[in-house]
Amino acid sequence: MSLRRILYNTTVRSPLLHHLRQLSCWSCGKEVKLVSNLFCASCNALQQPSKQDNYFKILGVKETYDQDETELAKRYKDLQKYLHPDKFATRDKKEQEISEIYSSLVNEAYNTLLEPLARGIYMLKLRGKEIPENTEVDQGFLMKIMEKNEEVENAETEEDIMKLNQENKAMIKDLQKKLSTAFFDGDLKRVTKLLSIMKYYTSIDSQIQAAIRSKGIIR
Incomplete structure (x- = not known):
C-alpha cells in the first residue's frame, strides 16, 4: 500500500477533514484536489500544511473541549509514523523540509x-x-490556593502527597466539565474565568508531580 493511501486511510476519514481544496502541487505543478492537504495525487509529493488548518483539523478530531486522550494519542502516532522526517531522507530537499514542518x-x-x-x-x-x-x-x-501550595510543600509522606494529588486531579476534572459546558454554550466570559482558575490548579499539579518524582513514588 502506498504511503499516500496509508495516510488517507488513517487520518482523513474524520468528518472534519472531508473538505477538498484546490491548489497546485509544488512538485509537479498540477492542480489537484487534496483531502486534508497531505499528498499530491499525481506525483505523491507531500504538500505544505494549510494555514487554514487548526490543531483539531491537523489531528483529525472534532473541535470540542472534550477530548479522548487515547484517540489523540492514536492520531498522533499514526501521523508521526508516516510524516516523520526520517521517512523522507531520500526524497527531495523541499519535501524533507515540509516533513519537518x-x-x-x-x-x-x-x-x-x-x-x-x-x-x-x-x-x-x-x-x-x-x-x-x-x-x-x-x-x-487566592488564600485557598496559598494554603494548598503550603500543604504541597510540607507534605512528607507518600500518603499525604497522593491524597493531595487525588484532590487536585478531582478539582481539575471538575473544572474541565464546567469548561466543556461553557464552550458549548458559547459563554466566553465564563470560559475565561474558569481557565484563570485552572491555571492555579495546574501549577499546583506541577508541584505535586515534581514531589512524586523526587520521592520516587510509584503509582
Whole structure:
C-alpha cells in the first residue's frame, strides 16, 4: 500500500477533514484536489500544511473541549509514523523540509490538545480571545490556593502527597466539565474565568508531580 493511501486511510476519514481544496502541487505543478492537504495525487509529493488548518483539523478530531486522550494519542502516532522526517531522507530537499514542518506541527497540536489548560487557552484563542494578564480573582480563592501550595510543600509522606494529588486531579476534572459546558454554550466570559482558575490548579499539579518524582513514588 502506498504511503499516500496509508495516510488517507488513517487520518482523513474524520468528518472534519472531508473538505477538498484546490491548489497546485509544488512538485509537479498540477492542480489537484487534496483531502486534508497531505499528498499530491499525481506525483505523491507531500504538500505544505494549510494555514487554514487548526490543531483539531491537523489531528483529525472534532473541535470540542472534550477530548479522548487515547484517540489523540492514536492520531498522533499514526501521523508521526508516516510524516516523520526520517521517512523522507531520500526524497527531495523541499519535501524533507515540509516533513519537518509537518512533524513539528503535529507535535505542537498533540501537546496542546492533550493538556486541559493548554487546550482551553487554544480554543479561546481560536475565538479571538485571550486570558487577561491581570484577571481579577477572589481574595478568598487566592488564600485557598496559598494554603494548598503550603500543604504541597510540607507534605512528607507518600500518603499525604497522593491524597493531595487525588484532590487536585478531582478539582481539575471538575473544572474541565464546567469548561466543556461553557464552550458549548458559547459563554466566553465564563470560559475565561474558569481557565484563570485552572491555571492555579495546574501549577499546583506541577508541584505535586515534581514531589512524586523526587520521592520516587510509584503509582
